[in-house]
Structure formats: structure tokens, C-alpha cells
Amino acid sequence: MTHTDTIVAMATPAGAGAIAVIRLSGPEALSIASTLFSSVSGKNLANQKTHTVHLGHIKDGDKIIDEVLATIFKNPNSYTGEDVVEISCHGSNYIQQEIIQLCLRNGCRMAQAGEFTLRAFLHGKIDLSQAEAVADLIASDSAASHQLAVQQMRGGFSSEIKKLREELLNFASLIELELDFAEEDVEFANREEFQKLISKITLVLKRLIDSFATGNVLKNGIPVAIVGEPNVGKSTLLNALLNEERAIVSDIAGTTRDTIEDEISIGGIGFRFIDTAGIRDTEDVIEGLGIRKTFEKIEQAQVVIYLFDAQKFQVSQHGGQASSKFQVEIETIKNKYPLKNLIIVANKVDTLSEVELKNLNITLSAIERSTHLLLSAKNGIGLKELETQLLEFVNTGALRSNETIVTNSRHYDALLKALEEIIKVQEGIDANLSGDLLAIDIRQALYYFGEITGQVSNDELLGNIFANFCIGK
Numbered sequence: 001m002t003h004t005d006t007i008v009a010m011a012t013p014a015g016a017g018a019i020a021v022i023r024l025s026g027p028e029a030l031s032i033a034s035t036l037f038s039s040v041s042g043k044n045l046a047n048q049k050t051h052t053v054h055l056g057h058i059k060d061g062d063k064i065i066d067e068v069l070a071t072i073f074k075n076p077n078s079y080t081g082e083d084v085v086e087i088s089c090h091g092s093n094y095i096q097q098e099i100i101q102l103c104l105r106n107g108c109r110m111a112q113a114g115e116f117t118l119r120a121f122l123h124g125k126i127d128l129s130q131a132e133a134v135a136d137l138i139a140s141d142s143a144a145s146h147q148l149a150v151q152q153m154r155g156g157f158s159s160e161i162k163k164l165r166e167e168l169l170n171f172a173s174l175i176e177l178e179l180d181f182a183e184e185d186v187e188f189a190n191r192e193e194f195q196k197l198i199s200k201i202t203l204v205l206k207r208l209i210d211s212f213a214t215g216n217v218l219k220n221g222i223p224v225a226i227v228g229e230p231n232v233g234k235s236t237l238l239n240a241l242l243n244e245e246r247a248i249v250s251d252i253a254g255t256t257r258d259t260i261e262d263e264i265s266i267g268g269i270g271f272r273f274i275d276t277a278g279i280r281d282t283e284d285v286i287e288g289l290g291i292r293k294t295f296e297k298i299e300q301a302q303v304v305i306y307l308f309d310a311q312k313f314q315v316s317q318h319g320g321q322a323s324s325k326f327q328v329e330i331e332t333i334k335n336k337y338p339l340k341n342l343i344i345v346a347n348k349v350d351t352l353s354e355v356e357l358k359n360l361n362i363t364l365s366a367i368e369r370s371t372h373l374l375l376s377a378k379n380g381i382g383l384k385e386l387e388t389q390l391l392e393f394v395n396t397g398a399l400r401s402n403e404t405i406v407t408n409s410r411h412y413d414a415l416l417k418a419l420e421e422i423i424k425v426q427e428g429i430d431a432n433l434s435g436d437l438l439a440i441d442i443r444q445a446l447y448y449f450g451e452i453t454g455q456v457s458n459d460e461l462l463g464n465i466f467a468n469f470c471i472g473k
């Protein structure tokens with residue numbers, strides 16, 4: 001793959017639409033486009049000013065393929081930093097393919113995944129973390145993930161990292177300079193200042209590393225498992241939350257066999273709800289597999305909604321055992337998953353009398369260390385309260401404050417490694433190590449900082465990142 005080729009790709013998704021955009025980038029973009037494009041007013045594309053739009057026809061020889069608009073961007077003033085031409089054609093599959101084929105026959109090659117953005121990076125238009133944010137932005141499907149991607153794309157995180165790297169680089173150079181004057185016993189790097197910087201960097205790194213827990217959740221959505229005995233209304237609840245008949249509901253216990261997952265955004269935060277097979281002892285092999293999967297899903301979930309049937313609770317209370325069966329069950333779940341956020345939900349409260357409701361509430365309130373709610377999945381009672389409760393598990397404060405939140409696991413890894421090196425530097429200072437030894441660890445930390453922004457990069461790293469983009473981006 002060379003970056004001197006002129007590349008072409010659809011910028012809009014495959015399929016028919018009102019308008020489709022085909023994008024060319026590279027040294028021949030203008031000359032190739034001007035051979036295919038004839039302007040209605042006889043202008044030559046190649047001689048037009050940057051950021052101008054022109055009406056004309058795309059022709060294959062004498063044959064008109066389409067009436068289009070061509071937008072030209074001249075290097076370095078474009079998204080990629082190269083000459084770029086965008087052809088907006090009518091969005092028929094046939095026209096799109098014809099124009100792409102024409103471009104290929106006239107000297108373009110197909111762009112690889114992410115290659116436009118890769119070029120923007122290689123030409124210094126954006127740094128690596130900003131390029132990654134472009135991919136996140138396209139993938140974002142909630143207000144939170146969108147906001148995080150926009151923030152990262154604007155470069156706040158990058159500049160924070162770059163600033164630290166520069167300050168550290170400055171000290172590394174001074175310390176290394178001392179080595180050249182070893183006999184004279186001079187200190188160019190003020191040790192007190194240096195200690196201050198290392199303390200500051202340690203703090204910033206720790207804060208960024210901690211933010212990843214939140215960032216990851218906000219970006220990828222929060223997994224919420226809905227569990228409980230068969231027939232308690234788990235699938236009905238899933239459907240109510242999604243506002244769609246997603247899962248089959250029936251009064252036959254054991255209706256849901258496999259887990260069913262879907263995502264929605266509540267208050268701007270993505271939640272991934274997982275409806276599971278009802279837990280019970282069963283002879284049925286398939287149902288048994290489903291139940292095993294239920295437990296796996298609980299492991300992966302961050303929030304567990306434990307649903308039970310309020311009617312049955314009532315029966316057991318009248319039966320004199322005073323709900324002890326449910327309390328035992330709830331205790332079991334709590335002990336098994338001490339770290340999960342657990343919401344205990346009594347479903348089907350529409351069938352209870354007012355007195356019964358009151359008793360139920362009193363019994364549930366007595367359970368320690370858990371949140372409980374009364375719900376009717378069938379007619380929506382308590383659904384809003386459940387959503388509010390779910391949002392309370394999310395640290396949305398982090399989103400509102402303008403602090404940088406790390407969302408990318410590659411950045412997270414690099415930050416952890418950088419911190420490890422900075423800790424070594426700190427230990428070196430404490431042990432009064434000589435400058436040459438300190439410098440080795442500083443250089444290593446600098447390397448990891450540089451990896452985040454792409455100031456240090458290699459083909460393998462770039463390949464991995466951009467291969468995950470879509471073609472045309």
C-alpha cells in the first residue's frame with residue numbers, strides 16, 4: 001500500500017438513495033476527475049479554486065452516466081491533506097458502480113478501509129487519537145458515546161498527552177545533557193522541578209486510567225441482565241423497556257430458551273438489556289443449556305435485575321412461610337454476585353390489592369443492601385422508576401464535567417504502561433539514581449505517550465487501527 005496512489009471509494013453507504021457521494025483523494029484526483037467530468041459551463045475542474053462546487057456530467061466517452069455535482073479541495077486544504085474531489089451523483093446502485101469503475105479505469109485504485117483518515121493522519125491533519133475518534137463517532141448510537149467521540153475528535157485528550165510528553169521530553173534532554181558534562185558534575189535539570197513534574201504526571205495518569213471504567217461503560221453501553229424464575233415476566237419487561245415485541249411472551253414456563261439482547265438509550269446513555277432463560281431445575285437439555293447461559297450473562301452484566309412474581313410472593317406469605325423462600329433466593333443472588341448492582345423487582349403488581357402491595361413493600365424494604373421496585377411489566381407501572389434507578393448506576397457527572405474521559409482500550413493500555421515507567425522514574429529519584437539510569441525510564445514513558453497520539457507509530461499499529469474503519473472513511 002503506497003500513499004502516493006490516488007484512491008477512490010463510496011463515501012455514502014451501499015444501496016439506493018437520493019444522492020451518493022464518491023470521493024477521490026491523491027495527486028491525480030483533479031486530473032482524473034476532470035477527464036470524466038464535463039462542466040455545464042465549460043470549466044476545467046483542475047483550474048478551479050479550492051472548496052468550490054461545479055455542476056456537470058460524468059461521461060464514459062460520449063455516453064452520459066449522470067448529472068452530478070463535483071466539489072474540489074486542493075492540497076493541503078482538504079480532509080486528507082491531498083487533492084480531493086467529491087462527486088455527488090444520483091444514488092442508484094448502477095450509477096455509483098459505473099462512476100467507480102470509470103475512476104478505476106482512469107488510474108485510481110480502490111481505497112482500503114480507513115485509508116482517507118489514515119492519509120489525514122499521515123499528512124498531519126489529525127493525530128492518531130483524533131482519527132480513532134472519527135471511527136467512534138460513526139459508531140456512536142447514544143448521546144453519551146457521541147459526546148465522548150466529539151470531545152476526543154476535538155483533540156482535548158491529545159493535547160493533554162502531548163503537553164505532558166513535551167514537558168517530560170524537555171527534562172529528558174536536560175538530564176541527558178548532564179551526561180555529556182559528567183566530569184564537571186553539573187545539574188541542568190533542576191531536581192526539585194523534576195520531582196514536581198513527575199508527581200503531576202503520576203496524578204494525571206492515574207486520573208485518566210480511572211476514567212476508563214466510566215468511559216468504557218458510556219461508550220459501549222451498560223449490560224443489564226434480566227433474571228428470575230420462569231414465567232415471572234422477564235420477556236414482558238424486555239419488550240416494555242424496548243417498546244417493541246422483541247421476545248416471545250407466553251404463560252408457559254420456560255418460554256425463553258436462548259438469551260435475547262437489544263440496546264436502547266435511556267437518558268442519553270446506552271443500555272444493553274439481556275433477557276434470559278428462567279432459572280429452575282429442569283430435565284430438558286436445551287432449557288438446561290439456556291439456564292447455564294443465563295449464569296454466564298449474569299457474570300458479564302454490570303446490573304442485574306432480579307424479577308419475581310408478586311402474586312406468588314403473596315401466596316407464600318398467606319401460606320405462613322412469610323416470604324422466606326424469596327428472601328433466601330435474594331440472599332443467594334446477593335452472595336453469589338456481591339459486586340453487581342442488583343435491583344430486586346416485584347412484577348405483576350397490577351394483580352395485587354392495596355393491602356397486599358403495602359405488605360410487600362414493607363417486607364422488601366427490610367432486605368438490606370439492595371434496591372427494590374414494584375412493577376407491572378404488562379401495563380407499565382414502575383417502568384419509569386426502573387429507568388431512573390438504572391441511570392443512577394451511571395456516573396453521568398463525569399460526562400458533564402469537562403474532564404477527559406478515556407474510552408479507548410489502546411489508550412488505556414498505553415497509559416498503564418506509561419504509569420509503570422513513571423513509577424520507576426519516581427523510585428529512581430527516591431533512590432538517588434544517576435541521570436543516565438533515570439533517562440532510560442523517562443524515554444520509555446515518552447514512548448508510550450507518543451503511541452497514544454501517534455507521535456510514535458509503526459505500520460503494524462496503524463494497520464490495526466485503520467483496518468477497523470469502514471471503506472470510504
Ligand SMILES: Nc1nc2c(c(=O)[nH]1)N(C=O)[C@@H](CNc1ccc(C(=O)N[C@@H](CCC(=O)O)C(=O)O)cc1)CN2
Nearest residue numbers: 011021023051071073076077078079080086125134473
Ligand atoms: N462532503 C463531505 N462531508 C464531510 C466530510 C468530507 O470529507 N466531505 N468529512 C470528512 O470526514 C467531515 C468533515 N470534515 C472535514 C474536515 C476538513 C475539511 C477541509 O476541507 N479542511 C481544509 C479546509 C479548512 C477551511 O476551510 O478552513 C483544511 O483543513 O485545510 C473538510 C471536511 C464530515 N463531512
Ligand SMILES: Nc1nc2c(ncn2[C@@H]2O[C@H](COP(=O)(O)OP(=O)(O)OP(=O)(O)O)[C@@H](O)[C@H]2O)c(=O)[nH]1
Nearest residue numbers: 230231232233234235236250254255256278377378
Ligand atoms: N398480570 C400481569 N401479567 C404479566 C405481567 N408481566 C408478565 N405477565 C404475564 O406472565 C406470563 C409470563 O411472561 P413472560 O414475559 O413470558 O415470562 P418470562 O419470565 O420471560 O418466562 P420464561 O421465558 O419462561 O422464563 C405471560 O402470560 C405474561 O403476559 C404483569 O406485569 N402483570
Ligand SMILES: [Mg+2]
Nearest residue numbers: 234235255256
Ligand atoms: Mg421469557
